[in-house]
Amino acid sequence: MKFTRRDLLISTAGAAAGLVLSPVPWKLLSDASIWTQNFPWIPQPAHGPVGTKYSTCTLCEGGCGIRVRMAGKCPVGVVGVSAHPLTKGALCPLAFAAHQLNWHPRRLREVRHDGRAASWSEALAAFRKASSEGPIGIVDGRPGRAASSVFEAFTQKQQGSYQAVLSAESQALAPYADWSGVPVASLGYDMENARTVVSFGAPLLDGWGIPGRFTHLWADRAAGASDPQLRLIQIEPALSRTAARAWQWVPIRGGSETQLAAGLARVLLEERLVKSAGPMPHLTLDDAAAQTGLSAGGIRDLARTMAENRPVVAIAADGNPAIAALNDLLGAVAAPGGIVRIKEDTTPHVPDAASSPLRAMLLDSTVPWEFAAQADAEVFRFAAWDGGGNTAGWLLPAPGFLEELTDVPTPPTSARETYSVAMNLAAPATEVQSAAQFLLNVDATLPAVDKVIHARCEGIFRARQGTVYGEQTLALSKIDSAQHLEEQLRKGAVWMGDPPRDGRFRCELKEWPTGVGVSPAASWATAWALPVLPALATKLYQESTLRELPVGRQA
Amino acid sequence: MKRNLLIFGVGMALALVTGWAAFPHALYVRRAQPLEFRHKTHAEKSGLAQCDSCHLLGTNGEFGGIAEVESCAGCHADKMGTSKAEATLVDSYIKPSRETPWLVYSRQPANVWFSHAIHTRRAGLACKDCHGSMGESDQQRIYEQNRISGYSRDIWGHSMSRLERAPGDGMKMSDCEDCHHRRNVEVGCLGCHK
């Protein structure tokens, strides 16, 4: 019999019935649904045993303690360390995504010369040649590190120049250094003992100094209280985050901080609100009122408020000498609650200057991208992330976040001396060399960074003072060897020194200073040395209206 | 009429045979493990008789999974025997410090959270309750991978009908739910998903 069309239809019906009774449709449905959930372009997290390591953040000078979660050799999360004596577990918003920075699209992945790709050996050869032809200027954006010692050693041998770029917080301490002879690195703010803090535009609650130090202090003593133990007076033109939370916000005309300081000083002296007898500023109260936009009465009230709850300290956003003079008047210099000396080191740091124009300049990766090098010098710039702009000279890929062994000296503004180490927890995402390592390749007799760190640990150990905050909190006297101290620091501990036995110093101020400070950088955190923000910062400015993209920063 | 029934029956039979025999054969592809590891050899010859001698549970309960190549190097830093498997291990993975790309029979999707610590310590389950007699095997089982979903055949189970399954055969969500239901342990979505 023939196989007709009808037979075909009937057998198809049978097959359909059979198919339904077989696993085919059900299994295919199940598998297809699983397939839709596993598209290959969806990124998957790393595998590997998960562990925890402690270290120090190196995004800025603050040196906040961090606890890093690792999956194998990759950092997969960053949180603060509550046992850290300065930060007490706090971190700035950017630190939480810092472990992702190493893969930022603007990560420098190759040596570049005048915009074209080049190699490390070419760069090394060019540097050797430049070094033999004339003095090299080294610029260091974060002085005081072990790497800084390497730079200075090179400078001395080569007879070039060493220059440190100071952050805004360090600049604010510079007038006191000039007037007293105590180096900037030996000064700090004793905010823990202040009862009134007057900030002239310094973002105390938004990244100033060591993020977390003042925020904790303020949160414990001032937040929400109508009569707080710590009065925060914020003086700035706009209602910033710090101003919004301050006990008192004093809106002044932008750029008139110097005049306000002078007006306040006049009131303090004329009404004998301070013990000091001078120097008297030249500006009259009415002129100060006119220039700041406040009334004369307003300035008087402010001066009285400042004087009534002591100790009081004024914090400048930059190296404004008028505000420093105001502090001197208020008795905030070398006194509890004010500007204090944190160590007994009296060696002033005189920047080395070369005798002739520089042949070349070496810019460490910590130098802000905006730094203007000498016009005719060959530039060797180390950077982990490309800041854009000028492509002339050499661009050399530097280690990124937690990709190199480095140490963290006392952060500017700290009231006590500290020292910690940031281990290289992450394998470098690309071929890198730090500036210190590069110089060692040029001259192998220079000290290596790890040797300098070792020597510093020995120095701290020999001084037999201070406390180590690590897995446990131990007085240094209980640590049995420098080796043991170094091991603790390499595991993320931080050493904090005791206050110096003799912290006295004086500022010799004959007359009211006339210099003006530089306007504070227009950014929502203090001078951010990295040219790029972590990728997740888009939460803050693109995906919300919480912040605005900082001027000049790339997304 | 009888002829129609016959034709219907033939169609149905063909579909059933395809569905139950040919389809599973076509759905799964056999893949070779990077080298042939024998659990029984290791258990007998090197005193690693417990599962957790190599499949470690960390201090905070993290499960180490299949041992990393560093653990294998503890004994196999150099070739101890003459097997081809060991030669592959030492030459291709231990010496160049490369992780062995094992094909994991019990691999679950990324959104599944399973805690070995909770199931072995709190629930008192033995390894073989879910993984079967893998630890006693003297031959490595063939890894069959589902061509569509990408997961091992162990997840659905070898039997297409999912009836009569041995322990270790079948690790779908419904299998987890069944055991939780039997033992009256309610966990909700949060208990097993990430």
Added chain:
Amino acid sequence: MNVRYGFVIDLDRCTGCGACMVACAAENNVPPAAPRATPRTGLTPMLVRKVSNGMEGAARREAFFPIACMHCGNETPCVAVCPQQAVEVDKATGIVVQMPQRCLGCRYCMTACPYHARYFNWWDPAWPAGMEKSLNPGVAVRMRGVVEKCNMCPARLHSAKEKAAAAGKKEIDPADYIPACAKACPTGAITFGNLADKNDSVFTAAHSSSAFRLLARLGTEPKVYYKSQEPWVRALAERDSDHATEAQHG
């Protein structure tokens, strides 16, 4: 012991820094913004909004409201509307758990949520090349087409449970389970704890006179409390929605 996890957010301490937003995104593998993302289409399971008292000049005051899922405990709106049962109120902890893998992307829950605390993955998650190595292995990555929201960092709860099991304990150590936002907050504005435990500091804070909840009149019993001593902040939070709004809407 009955456990009802919740937050108390002290608005007088919040400085609007945004650390909670970044920490949340890092912990939960939230991708950075797609090039076309805006504050309306972005993914911010924790979102800090700025509000003001509406005045200008020296009389202006501003405050910051961290807003995330409120984990409603009564007639949870999103649970009620989901056709996929992709969200449920966890019986053991009170956490409202969103399962993005079950979601089919209808976005009904986004309409239902009175707090606008749910976000849709308009684009596939994309990280710059290599950055996926820095993702948190404890959290599954979502794909486009699904809704996500704050889940109270279940990866941390999982770790805490595992650690307790390894130590032979039944209950977790509260110090082991702190969601990313609370852990990140540099002023301690965001506090986390068990609202069902009378001895927990969060319980005390939630029942203090300065504590309130947003849209409390809806009766959804959110588990996120806010606190402020500033009268204008409280008035703003409890104003009738018919009145002119001063809050900046993203």
